[in-house]
Amino acid sequence: MATLQDQAIALRRLDYSETSQIVVFYTREHGKIRAIAKGIKRSTKTRFSTGLDILDIGFITVSRRIESSDSLSTLTEWKQSRSLSGLRESLHRLYGAEYAAEITAYLTEDWDHHDYLYDALIESLNTLNGAEEPMEALVRYQMSLLTAIGSMPVFNACVACRRTDQLTHFSSFEGGMICGRCLPKFNEKHPVSEPTLKVLQQLVPSSGAEGAFALLNYHIAHLMGKAPRLAQHLVSHGAKQLVRKSEQSIDRRNSGI
Numbered sequence: 001m002a003t004l005q006d007q008a009i010a011l012r013r014l015d016y017s018e019t020s021q022i023v024v025f026y027t028r029e030h031g032k033i034r035a036i037a038k039g040i041k042r043s044t045k046t047r048f049s050t051g052l053d054i055l056d057i058g059f060i061t062v063s064r065r066i067e068s069s070d071s072l073s074t075l076t077e078w079k080q081s082r083s084l085s086g087l088r089e090s091l092h093r094l095y096g097a098e099y100a101a102e103i104t105a106y107l108t109e110d111w112d113h114h115d116y117l118y119d120a121l122i123e124s125l126n127t128l129n130g131a132e133e134p135m136e137a138l139v140r141y142q143m144s145l146l147t148a149i150g151s152m153p154v155f156n157a158c159v160a161c162r163r164t165d166q167l168t169h170f171s172s173f174e175g176g177m178i179c180g181r182c183l184p185k186f187n188e189k190h191p192v193s194e195p196t197l198k199v200l201q202q203l204v205p206s207s208g209a210e211g212a213f214a215l216l217n218y219h220i221a222h223l224m225g226k227a228p229r230l231a232q233h234l235v236s237h238g239a240k241q242l243v244r245k246s247e248q249s250i251d252r253r254n255s256g257i
């Protein structure tokens with residue numbers, strides 16, 4: 001057994017037994033770690049006395065068997081270092097932060113670490129903690145995550161012919177934009193407005209980032225094989241259609257239609 005310590009953000013908690021839970025962390029030096037927190041559901045245990053909730057930031061000590069990289073680690077210590085209490089002051093902020101946690105838990109591999117992704121997640125949570133409008137921070141984080149896992153779509157050229165003009169539609173399966181000339185060759189595609197494309201091309205979210213959020217969420221849903229749980233609650237009426245479309249598209253794919 002090897003012991004390691006790291007800075008960590010708690011992404012998910014899943015029941016494991018009557019007294020224990022599996023906690024999914026994203027750590028700075030080791031990437032995603034899944035660890036059993038034994039006795040965490042017993043209030044008398046003092047080892048996790050500071051409490052451990054999703055979106056908490058702190059230091060973990062875990063022990064793991066070195067010989068098998070995919071087995072669960074055991075959480076032996078948890079010290080919360082920061083509390084982002086502002087997240088729980090607004091449902092919109094909380095949903096935004098939980099969305100970031102959900103897509104990180106699904107799209108990263110165990111032990112595959114990207115320290116800049118850890119920093120990007122911390123920065124997003126910090127911004128969301130005091131933000132009135134979470135959308136820009138979320139788009140920035142979607143982009144960081146997609147870049148880290150090597151699935152950032154191509155927005156500045158047609159994925160089929162490489163031309164840079166008439167970029168009218170996005171295809172998640174093709175991994176980027178499709179131009180007007182190549183459009184008939186592809187089934188799975190979604191129109192992209194010029195302002196949204198500009199946000200995505202400049203990789204700098206600005207006001208009106210909702211269209212970019214919905215489009216990146218559409219791509220993320222395909223990569224996850226399921227629609228992120230809270231996306232629907234984060235967008236206003238105009239972008240809900242695309243969020244729903246990603247849910248329907250996944251359902252179709254999962255049912256083999």
Ligand SMILES: [Zn+2]
Nearest residue numbers: 158161179182
């Ligand atoms: Zn083309």
